[in-house]
Amino acid sequence: xALYSEKVMxxxxxxxxxxxxxxxxxxxxxxxxxxxxxxKIYLKINDEQVIDDVKFETFGCGSAIASSSMATELxxxxxxxxxxxxxxxxxxxxxxxxxxxxxxxxxxxEEAIKSAVKNYYDNNGIEYDPADFPDPEVEACHV
Amino acid sequence: MFVxxxxxxxxxxxxxxxDAMLPYFTEVYGNPSSLYSVGQxxxxxxxxxxxxxxxxxxxxxxxxxxxxxGSEADNQAIISAARIGERKGxxxxxxxxxxxxxxxxxxxxxxKEGFEVTLLDVHSNGVVDTKELxxxxxxxxxxxxxxxANNEIGTIQPIAEIGRICREKKVTFHTDAVQAxxxxxxxxxxxxxxxxxxxxxxxxxxxxVGVLYAKGGIVLTNVINGGAQERGKRAGxxxxxxxxxxxxxLEEAVAHIDENNEKLSKLQERLIEGLSKIPYSxxxxxxxxxxxxxVNFCFEGIEGESLLLLLDDKGIAVSSGSACTSGSLDxxxxxxxxGRPHExxxxxxxxxxxxxxxxxxxxYIIKSVAEVIEYLRSFSPFWGDLVSGKRHHIFAE
Numbered sequence: 331x332a333l334y335s336e337k338v339m340x341x342x343x344x345x346x347x348x349x350x351x352x353x354x355x356x357x358x359x360x361x362x363x364x365x366x367x368x369x370k371i372y373l374k375i376n377d378e379q380v381i382d383d384v385k386f387e388t389f390g391c392g393s394a395i396a397s398s399s400m401a402t403e404l405x406x407x408x409x410x411x412x413x414x415x416x417x418x419x420x421x422x423x424x425x426x427x428x429x430x431x432x433x434x435x436x437x438x439x440e441e442a443i444k445s446a447v448k449n450y451y452d453n454n455g456i457e458y459d460p461a462d463f464p465d466p467e468v469e470a471c472h473v
Numbered sequence: 474m475f476v477x478x479x480x481x482x483x484x485x486x487x488x489x490x491x492d493a494m495l496p497y498f499t500e501v502y503g504n505p506s507s508l509y510s511v512g513q514x515x516x517x518x519x520x521x522x523x524x525x526x527x528x529x530x531x532x533x534x535x536x537x538x539x540x541x542x543g544s545e546a547d548n549q550a551i552i553s554a555a556r557i558g559e560r561k562g563x564x565x566x567x568x569x570x571x572x573x574x575x576x577x578x579x580x581x582x583x584x585k586e587g588f589e590v591t592l593l594d595v596h597s598n599g600v601v602d603t604k605e606l607x608x609x610x611x612x613x614x615x616x617x618x619x620x621x622a623n624n625e626i627g628t629i630q631p632i633a634e635i636g637r638i639c640r641e642k643k644v645t646f647h648t649d650a651v652q653a654x655x656x657x658x659x660x661x662x663x664x665x666x667x668x669x670x671x672x673x674x675x676x677x678x679x680x681x682v683g684v685l686y687a688k689g690g691i692v693l694t695n696v697i698n699g700g701a702q703e704r705g706k707r708a709g710x711x712x713x714x715x716x717x718x719x720x721x722x723l724e725e726a727v728a729h730i731d732e733n734n735e736k737l738s739k740l741q742e743r744l745i746e747g748l749s750k751i752p753y754s755x756x757x758x759x760x761x762x763x764x765x766x767x768v769n770f771c772f773e774g775i776e777g778e779s780l781l782l783l784l785d786d787k788g789i790a791v792s793s794g795s796a797c798t799s800g801s802l803d804x805x806x807x808x809x810x811x812g813r814p815h816e817x818x819x820x821x822x823x824x825x826x827x828x829x830x831x832x833x834x835x836x837y838i839i840k841s842v843a844e845v846i847e848y849l850r851s852f853s854p855f856w857g858d859l860v861s862g863k864r865h866h867i868f869a870e
Binding site: 394 | 776779786795796816853854
């Protein structure tokens with residue numbers, strides 16, 4: 331079997347929602363260059379708390395780019411509450427699986443979205459439970 | 474266009490080698506240990522191969538041991554020298570930080586047994602300093618093992634000088650010559666090499682066969698126990714077709730070293746010059762002391778696996794030292810050993826040209842690498858931070 335599923339290769343070769351939203355309502359960035367991957371998610375959120383638009387920028391391996399692309403597809407047009415429920419498992423399943431040592435890419439995608447939502451809450455003074463969000467101080471590379 | 478440029482990983486078996494091997498599958502298929510004719514014919518060919526390989530290396534036939542490849546040869550060389558040293562109370566081994574894992578992991582296993590290992594620095598150019606080596610040798614040093622040419626960055630080590638120092642200090646010297654044998658003239662006698670490993674599939678021979686040269690008087694320790702093949706030092710029915718293929722491939726490779734180097738060094742120059750034009754890129758390893766087939770670069774702001782997958786889509790087969798491609802957390806230990814920070818080591822690319830490479834292929838590689846890097850940088854937040862000044866560049870533009 332090839333390293334990656336056809337779905338992963340498709341999202342890697344033709345990533346959806348690549349780019350920047352200049353007037354984003356929430357921006358989240360996770361990972362660091364020392365570990366070899368960074369994901370940045372931009373959210374445009376409307377008054378009904380629905381994600382109108384989402385874009386991403388990613389530095390990383392094929393599965394990191396594919397995970398970002400798939401994650402943005404899964405939350406586009408969805409209410410924020412629903413986007414927050416997105417798990418790394420759901421991203422992995424939607425990609426028809428990832429090799430075991432690449433699973434951290436889907437974790438990064440989940441965390442990047444949560445981080446962007448948290449940024450939106452912070453920007454708009456919306457209260458939330460910090461325990462529901464990844465700790466931005468944790469800089470250790472994922473295995 | 475299809476360009477196979479990963480010849481340091483493995484090479485295609487040459488048609489001449491395939492032809493030479495074929496009779497040993499279906500005609501002379503006897504076991505060299507058998508006494509009837511078809512077995513004894515196999516034995517003759519086996520010993521003739523041993524003589525031919527010994528002649529190329531400047532060794533005696535009885536100093537040539539056939540193995541399953543470079544890793545086995547490295548393992549057996551190091552373990553044998555360690556056991557010899559141990560019996561004399563010598564439990565110190567000197568090697569380098571950027572050896573192949575066949576060497577490093579064998580040394581780690583010996584460390585667990587109580588051996589002390591000194592790994593020499595390879596500096597920013599990827600070349601060992603012989604003065605540092607000389608200073609590291611102690612009364613209890615059992616072995617010095619330094620690779621002839623590095624597998625990732627292609628840098629050639631001062632092997633003859635290391636051999637001279639080791640001979641003077643009466644320390645056994647092993648070199649993993651897997652990446653060097655088809656690019657550098659090697660003579661174990663002239664270069665004072667006590668043990669040497671090579672692997673057939675790196676020079677258009679078949680996979681699964683290699684050689685351990687061990688100077689007469691060095692008592693090898695078996696890593697494979699069983700029958701009395703290879704003078705009792707390496708059990709298992711000989712891979713005769715493989716050995717014949719390796720012999721032909723080695724003769725071909727060594728006979729054409731100068732002419733191949735002359736051709737490849739021009740292509741290497743063209744490739745290095747072309748890739749250097751990509752902003753914020755840098756060559757890894759010494760520009761001059763390197764095998765002519767190897768070009769290895771780091772590019773800022775991109776990750777090596779995505780680079781090589783997109784190059785594969787363009788028909789180019791190359792490799793990277795990124796963590797992603799190795800399945801481990803850290804990028805290449807070789808790039809870290811020459812002082813590359815993690816963030817650029819993840820963005821590395823190794824191109825190892827074959828002797829049949831053309832200018833057209835090299836230009837296609839340059840163009841494709843430049844295009845893919847520009848594309849990957851266009852949506853890399855790391856690159857964005859470098860451009861905006863949020864993070865600092867490591868290389869000059």
